[in-house]
Amino acid sequence: MTNINTLKTELTTQIEAANDLQALDDIRISALGKKGRVTALMKTLGSMTPEERKTKGQELNVLKNEITNQLKKQEKVLKKVEMEERLATEQLDITLSIRPERKGHIHPISQTMDELVTIFGAMGFTVAEGPDIEDDWHNFTALNFPPGHPAREMQDTFFLNNPAKVEPEQKSGDTRKLLRTHTSSVQIRHMENNEPPFKTICFGRTYRSDWDMTHTPMFHQMECICVDKDITMAHLKGCLTDFVRAFFKIDDLPVRFRPSFFPFVEPGAEVDIGYFKKGEGIKLGLADNPNDQKWMEILGAGMVHCNVLTNCGVNPEIYQGFAFGMGLERATMLKYGISDLRTFFDSDTRWLDHYGFDPFDRPNSATGQ
Ligand code: FA5
16 A cells, blocks of 8 residues: 555656656656556556455556546646747748749730720720621622622632521622631621711731731731711821821821722722831831831721722711721731741740730830830
């Protein structure tokens, strides 16, 4: 009995004095482990008489349970102390920089479209849309390219096998659907479905059977149409000049009109902007010496042909209109110094990282940045 009481006091003192978890574990092993002191006493039970074993056995079980409970209690205390120490000393560094993420870029064509909406929006134009898959009427015939007209040759495209709806005005011509060769088809749809006056732009993908450094089978165009009473070439010239100067951000950019032919306008013109040679490259703008002034074609324009107005149910005796159409890739190449048109459609993300625009830091024609 004395042995048990002494052992209990001794172990209790040791347990209370243990100041870390390792020391506590050592005490546990020395008391309750295979060769522990309590275990050794338990082993003596076998050599006792049944009466002795009964009383000693009970006492030893009480001792074992008490020591086990004391160990658990002290373990809890020590774990709490350890946690408090860690909380006081350890820090989470929330100032670490975040892992770099791949950032997407706005494609230069999308950027150009946004700029066009801003510029023409400020001039009071609305934006219209039309389908990429067109019929002969909207792409050619209504635009005064009747079937067999030689100007159709300049816009060879891709035909689909399914037949298109044939308009009553369309005497003959191809009945297959086709991929539109220009956005001028949207002019027709817009005039058919709206009463003048209107001032509208549209843009989108256009298709031709072309492939070289300056021509691709799919490209983008923008179209502008303005129909009202008493519209003249002067309106066309003023609108176009303001537009190209705002787009290229050059206030005195020279603009030149050259007579040209498009079946859907009369008179028709090609519009050129001025540039001059600078070092190895070129610079858009007015040359100091008039002899150094060079010209580059950027779009086609003209007064909407009276046949086109009539085809769309607009009375040419009352209304006149101007229209122009521009290739978006060419304009974007000129503005941002991109040399090969085909690279627009290579889907090379390195090209986009170089020429694309940060979504949060894009040039904006409205703010002039
Ligand atoms: C037209 O497409 C006329 N519809 C434009 C127009 C509208 C004239 C309204 C008058 C009134 P053109 O075929 O010239 O015109 O094409 C216009 C522009 O599209 C060209 O100046 C060029 O920049 C671009 N373009 C034409 N074909 C391709 C091509 N295969 N790849 C890339 N750009 C092209």
